[in-house]
Amino acid sequence: MNTPTRLAGFGVVAAVVFGIALLVGRAVGPVAASDADSPGHDTHADAAPAGDASPDSAETETELPGGLMTSQDGYTLTLDRARANPGDAVPVSFSISGPDGAPVTSYDVQHEKQLHLIAVRRDFSGFQHVHPTLSGGTWSVDLALTPGTWRLFADFKATDGEALTLGTDLAVDGSYEAAPPAQESRTATVDGYEVTLDGDLDAGADAKLTLSVSRDGKPVTDLQPYLGAYGHLVALRSGDLAYLHVHPDGEPGDGTTEPGPDVVFHTAVPSAGTYHLYLDFQHDGVVRTAAFTVTAGGTGESKPQEHGESSGHAH
Numbered sequence: 001m002n003t004p005t006r007l008a009g010f011g012v013v014a015a016v017v018f019g020i021a022l023l024v025g026r027a028v029g030p031v032a033a034s035d036a037d038s039p040g041h042d043t044h045a046d047a048a049p050a051g052d053a054s055p056d057s058a059e060t061e062t063e064l065p066g067g068l069m070t071s072q073d074g075y076t077l078t079l080d081r082a083r084a085n086p087g088d089a090v091p092v093s094f095s096i097s098g099p100d101g102a103p104v105t106s107y108d109v110q111h112e113k114q115l116h117l118i119a120v121r122r123d124f125s126g127f128q129h130v131h132p133t134l135s136g137g138t139w140s141v142d143l144a145l146t147p148g149t150w151r152l153f154a155d156f157k158a159t160d161g162e163a164l165t166l167g168t169d170l171a172v173d174g175s176y177e178a179a180p181p182a183q184e185s186r187t188a189t190v191d192g193y194e195v196t197l198d199g200d201l202d203a204g205a206d207a208k209l210t211l212s213v214s215r216d217g218k219p220v221t222d223l224q225p226y227l228g229a230y231g232h233l234v235a236l237r238s239g240d241l242a243y244l245h246v247h248p249d250g251e252p253g254d255g256t257t258e259p260g261p262d263v264v265f266h267t268a269v270p271s272a273g274t275y276h277l278y279l280d281f282q283h284d285g286v287v288r289t290a291a292f293t294v295t296a297g298g299t300g301e302s303k304p305q306e307h308g309e310s311s312g313h314a315h
Contacts (some may be wrong), residue, residue: 065270066165067153067236067243074099077154077166080138084172089142092170094132096139098158103137106159111227118153118234119143122169122241123178124276126150127289129234147174151241165243181238182276188290192216195279201296203272209233209246209265211279211290219261225252226282231263238274246277272298 070077080093095103107114117139119128125146132141139154150170157163186197192215199209211231213220223230229248236243249264250257269275277292 065237065242065244066155067151067167068240070166070168072164072166073162075104075158075161075164075166077152077168079152079168079170082169082171084145084170086145086147086172086174088144090145090172091140092143092152093138093140094152094154094168095137096154096156096158096166098161104158105134105137107134108157108159110155110157110163111229111232113227114156115139116155116227117141118155118243119145119170120151120236120241121146121179122149122151124182124236124238125179127234127278127291129232129278129280129289145170145172147172147176148178153243155243165245167241167243182274182293184295185291185293188279188292190288190290191286193220193283193288193290195281195290197277197292197294201267201269201275201294203269203296203298206266206268208249209267209277211263211265211281212261213263213281213283214261215283220283221258221260222283223260223263224282224285226280226287228252229263230257230259230281231265232280233265233267234278234280235267235269236276236278237269237271238276242270244269244275269296272296 064072076097078095078097080095084090084092098104110116113131114134115132117130117132119130120126126144128143130141130143132139150172151167152170153165153167155163155165188195188197194214196212196214197209198212199207201207201209211233213223226232229251231248233246233248234243235246244267246265246267249266252259263279263281273296275294275296277294279290279292280287281290282288
């Protein structure tokens with residue numbers, strides 16, 4: 001083959017490769033900002049563009065964790081405003097459009113609610129689990145927001161659709177300093193309650209996690225149902241804030257599940273690394289949140305067993 005022919009062939013191959021890469025890039029979307037990308041002192045936070053995160057390559061071949069994308073399976077999460085001022089009760093509204101492009105107005109009830117909204121700043125501070133109200137296709141709720149970039153997760157199931165978790169960023173103006181990275185912590189204290197976590201996360205394997213609640217050194221045996229269970233657990237992966245579904249074991253009134261002190265959950269994590277866990281539990285009519293940080297190893301690897309203490313946040 002002469003030199004011009006070889007060059008022409010190379011050009012055709014390069015064009016094909018570039019075209020495939022462009023299509024893949026459009027399908028997946030840009031990579032989400034990491035913790036290190038969050039604005040620092042005296043800056044204004046910038047919201048990430050829609051369609052945002054690109055998952056690990058290994059996860060594109062299997063099922064994606066929730067919350068990495070703004071759009072999935074024809075459904076799109078759209079904030080009415082992508083920026084907000086800080087405050088203790090900041091109005092936030094959004095809609096979810098369906099495959100036909102119109103706002104979804106019919107949802108199935110899951111865990112006693114039509115939609116669960118999780119809000120957390122990208123440094124994993126300020127966790128909130130709230131339930132907006134729906135009016136004419138628009139969801140509305142007040143959030144306690146500090147300056148920085150917040151990740152919002154909408155966990156829902158549109159009627160006749162699949163259960164989904166979509167995520168998007170909300171920029172809250174003002175200067176701030178990101179919280180330092182959390183250390184491994186399996187004990188949390190909140191409002192005089194102590195919650196301990198037992199169980200290990202191992203990438204690619206099912207895990208059983210037991211959360212035990214005590215107060216003043218005594219086990220709490222009269223937890224109250226919250227969202228159809230004696231606790232609700234959210235797990236977020238460090239870095240991209242992938243949202244993982246964690247399922248409770250049993251339910252109140254089934255004849256076998258006790259109201260404390262132990263609340264058992266089952267989950268599987270897709271990769272090794274750090275995960276932030278938030279347990280909502282209700283006692284004496286108040287819902288409180290205990291926060292933990294756990295390291296997951298690869299399948300068969302041992303994981304650190306350091307026990308520390310972190311403060312939880314009441315909501």
